Amino acid sequence: MNDAETMIEVVDLHKHFKDLHVLRGISTTVKQSEVVAVMGPSGSGKSTFLRCLNRLEEPSSGHIYIEGVDILAPYIDINRVRTEIGMVFQSFNLFPHLTAIENIKLAPMSVRKLSDKEAVDRGMALLEKVDLAEKADTYPEQLSGGQQQRVAIARALAMQPQIMFFDEPTSALDPEMIGEVLDVMRNMAKEGMTMMVVSHEMGFIKEAADRILFLVDGEVVEDGTPDHIFNRTTHERTLEFLSKII
Amino acid sequence: MADPASNKNGTARLADLKAKAGYVPVIRRNGFVYAFLSLLVLYAIFLLPAKGSPETLDLGRIILFCLLLLVWAILIFTDELKPEKMKTVIVFTIFIIAAWLYYRYSTARWGEMGFLFFNLEMIQKAWPTLVEGFWTTLLLAVCAAIMSTIIGLLLAIFRSFENRVLNFFIIAYVDFFRAMPIIVLMMLIYYALPFMGIRLSAIVSGILALGLNSSAYVSEIFRAGFLSVKKGQIEAANALGLNPIQTMRYVILPQAFRVVIPPLVGNYVASAKDTALASSISIIELLKAGLSQKSLLANPSPLIFVTALYLIMFVPLTRFSGYLEKRMKASQRQVRL
Known part of the structure; x- marks a missing residue:
């Protein structure tokens, strides 16, 4: 993967919330099939950074290129861009009035204009993949947290995105359910999905991530392989943070 | 716990408590309550002022009777020892007495109600x-x-x-x-x-x-x-x-x-x-x-x-x-x- 295509390019990204300067000039690139973990202490702007990349938050300044397209350009149809980026949230955000399969087929049918049969076929295949085929007609409230998150992943994958964002996907889960979600994510990484993951799951990051972006106070203080960050870093803030979470 | 000593102690304490509490006093016994209820009904039928618009003095007697009825009903309803059946009987009795009093003292032309x-x-x-x-x-x-x-x-x-x-x-x-x-x-x-x-x-x-x-x-x-x-x-x-x-x-x-x-x-x-x-x-x-x-x-x-x-x-x-x-x-x- 030497000459892999650049999927995401971020140049000098700033974000202000009124007086709060949350992101202070972040620049980075993510290549195809790369798995990038975003780590950092709470309040460092990890989630905001991720949410800026599909414009759930509006960046204050800077440039974001997704597959070479400047998504902050005024003429851009952000909804088209978002179909290429799947997003998984900390609080799952499944639609409570729809069953698992309805959750999954909603966007393919309304946005991609797939027929009901095509969408259901695709949805069932994805549910199979996350090992929840038998829960297709179940409403979210009857699913466990881990199951809900796996449905949410399947829902995002149903749009066949090029990139997947995970915003603390396991933080709201009971410990015994974290594994099942990480397994799904691990498989996706193996299959070559380009992923950005805000997470503190050390085991998962060590195994699956190609790179770690370490954010402190809205700035990237370190950018390196898991091996580098976890074993050889000399950066003070990184060491301090790692000592707290291990 | 199946500790016989503490168990004995427990029963003993209960007996003690019973002795201290004594029997339920006469006025709280069920028989007494029903007897009192019958008395109230009889009082309402025979001793209250005659039919028609009552005089001021008679009005006092009626109000007194109603207050008595109310206080007594509240006492019974707040008493957990009273059986549910008794409370039901009392509810019906009070409704009937209230209707009876209304019929007795209102000047309405009840007989013509059908026509009117x-x-x-x-x-x-x-x-x-x-x-x-x-x-x-x-x-x-x-x-x-x-x-x-x-x-x-x-x-x-x-x-x-x-x-x-x-x-x-x-x-x-x-x-x-x-x-x-x-x-x-x-x-x-x-x-x-x-x-x-x-x-x-x-x-x-x-x-x-x-x-x-x-x-x-x-x-x-x-x-x-x-x-x-x-x-x-x-x-x-x-x-x-x-x-x-x-x-x-x-x-x-x-x-x-x-x-x-x-x-x-x-x-x-x-x-x-x-x-x-x-x-x-x-x-x-x-x-x-x-x-x-x-x-x-x-x-x-x-x-x-x-x-x-x-x-x-x-x-x-x-x-x-x-x-x-x-x-x-x-x-x-x-x-x-």
Whole structure:
């Protein structure tokens, strides 16, 4: 993967919330099939950074290129861009009035204009993949947290995105359910999905991530392989943070 | 724990407690309560002042008797040792005594009640007018409901744009129509506006006043419905690439709708009851029809019939809206229609 295509390019990204300067000039690139973990202490702007990349938050300044397209350009149809980026949230955000399969087929049918049969076929295949085929007609409230998150992943994958964002996907889960979600994510990484993951799951990051972006106070203080960050870093803030979470 | 020593100790303590508490005193025994009840009944039948309008002095005796009855009933109802059956007997007895006292001392012409209140012949004569009134009431209620839903939903949608100037006007609208008594609004539209050259028929004025009033409440209901949809839902929809209209249609409206139905039905029922106010601007709706026929026939039977009709219409409806509300509270998933 030497000459892999650049999927995401971020140049000098700033974000202000009124007086709060949350992101202070972040620049980075993510290549195809790369798995990038975003780590950092709470309040460092990890989630905001991720949410800026599909414009759930509006960046204050800077440039974001997704597959070479400047998504902050005024003429851009952000909804088209978002179909290429799947997003998984900390609080799952499944639609409570729809069953698992309805959750999954909603966007393919309304946005991609797939027929009901095509969408259901695709949805069932994805549910199979996350090992929840038998829960297709179940409403979210009857699913466990881990199951809900796996449905949410399947829902995002149903749009066949090029990139997947995970915003603390396991933080709201009971410990015994974290594994099942990480397994799904691990498989996706193996299959070559380009992923950005805000997470503190050390085991998962060590195994699956190609790179770690370490954010402190809205700035990237370190950018390196898991091996580098976890074993050889000399950066003070990184060491301090790692000592707290291990 | 199966420790015999502590067990013995426990029983001993219970016996001790019983000894200290002693027996239930005579006045709290069931037999005594029933005896006292019989005495009260006998007292009510034979010793209270004679039939007719009682003198001031007699009135004191009656009030004293009622107070006695009340205090005694409260004592029994707060006593957990009394059997449920006894409490039931007491409830019925008190109702019968109250009815008996009312029958005994009111100066009403009970004998003529059939002729005065339930006179089928009079109702028959009034029938065509009453039917017409009923349709007018229905027309008022339905038109006001449609009008208030359209205006209310639009206001709520505009409100969700969170434009300051727009919001100021919407809030002013809602405040104005919630503060304004419907009957005042009706009179304003029907009696004041013609001076300005705006002449609306009575029925249009009535619908307008009811609909405007109700729309203020409906908009607040829809707004609460929209606010009940969590932010994460909209974000999830956006992240999937749904545009604002698709998000509204597939994610927000279905969820808001479930929350909104119970209070909305309640609001329609309340608004439908308010149609009776339209009688004040010479609309011959159900109440006015009953009233005019009462005057014409010099017999209140039509009015009694109208009252019964209101009950027949609205008891099931209020029950229904209460049921919807209960069902929504019971289920986290909210009402599934």
